[in-house]
Amino acid sequence: MERNAKLAGETVGPVETDAETPRRRSAGGRVKSGQIREMLEQEIVTGERLAGERLDEQAVALRFGVSRTPVREAINQLASAGLVELIPNRGAFVRETGLAELVEMFEVMAEMEGMAGRLAARRIAAPARARLQAAHLACENAAAREAPDDYYYENERFHQAIYDACGNGFLAAEARRLHQRLKAFRRLQLRVPHRMHQSLVEHRRIVAAIEVGDGATAEAELKSHIMVQGERFADLVASLTPKVS
Incomplete structure (x- = not known):
């Protein structure tokens, strides 16, 4: 499974x-x-x-x-x-949202974000680079304050900055659409212990890969960043019970 x-x-x-x-x-x-x-x-x-x-x-x-x-x-x-x-x-x-449906949507989200990261590493322009760096810094500050709600909103801006930097308007629009549909479930992620700080570590690796133009690494890091496995998955499912079945 x-x-x-x-x-x-x-x-x-x-x-x-x-x-x-x-x-x-x-x-x-x-x-x-x-x-x-x-x-x-x-x-x-x-x-x-x-x-x-x-x-x-x-x-x-x-x-x-x-x-x-x-x-x-x-x-x-x-x-x-x-x-x-x-x-x-x-x-x-x-409306009831089943676990299988959530998994399918998040799998697609991971692929979209990975592709956006790969393209951003190749195409990012100076203004988009500045927005990404600013969003990342805001996430750093929110995590330092132990402010998960603030982190969530800054995290949204972080991902939006990557969509903006990818240079593909259609991909950016579709990623935003799916991000919006999944935002309530994504927001629950930081209920998993230590997730906010782990997310920040992953952000650092994503930014580093984009900064040096390493599209393959940026794509892999973003896919991994979106997907949740093992104990974190079990914890997240537990937080959704009885809503998701």
């Missing part, structure tokens, strides 16, 4: 409690649809909201103190990510 002994993703951090909801607000203190989406997606992937459960727009709006418009936007984003199913005349329902 080698296929089922792997899972991918860079993920981060503890799920926020209602007392912390939402963690990030706009400058004016208003809750945005993206923030609502983050909270709902974490509740879905951690099993707080079970497959088949209906998402009541009015109840969610009351919880966040907003109108139904940003809630509807958040639910539509979750539907695009495959976490929610929209049923005409019935509403939005949590």
Whole structure:
């Protein structure tokens, strides 16, 4: 079952409690649809909201103190990510994501990121190099602060910088699309003990390979960075129970 002994993703951090909801607000203190989406997606992937459960727009709006418009936007984003199913005349329902489906998506993600890294090593231009270095430094700083939520968002920028540097717009767009679909599951990755600091070590190897133009190593390092095996895989699956079966 080698296929089922792997899972991918860079993920981060503890799920926020209602007392912390939402963690990030706009400058004016208003809750945005993206923030609502983050909270709902974490509740879905951690099993707080079970497959088949209906998402009541009015109840969610009351919880966040907003109108139904940003809630509807958040639910539509979750539907695009495959976490929610929209049923005409019935509403939005949590969709079950099976382990086999996750493995398949993460295998494709690893291949895409590996290819982006290989091309970036050959094609990276000075502005893209500066963005990659800045994103890497931000990850270093977040890890030094032991701030997994901050690390997660900086990690997103790190991977986006690699997509930007690859010089293939189609690949970059598809990688972003799949990254967005898998972000909730990737975020859980840092629940695995010591994962944030191990991720940072892997980032250093990826940057070093891209810096010297070693496409083969950059590709291999990124694939390994995305894939999770052995005990880390078992720990991640346990964190998803009972959501993933």
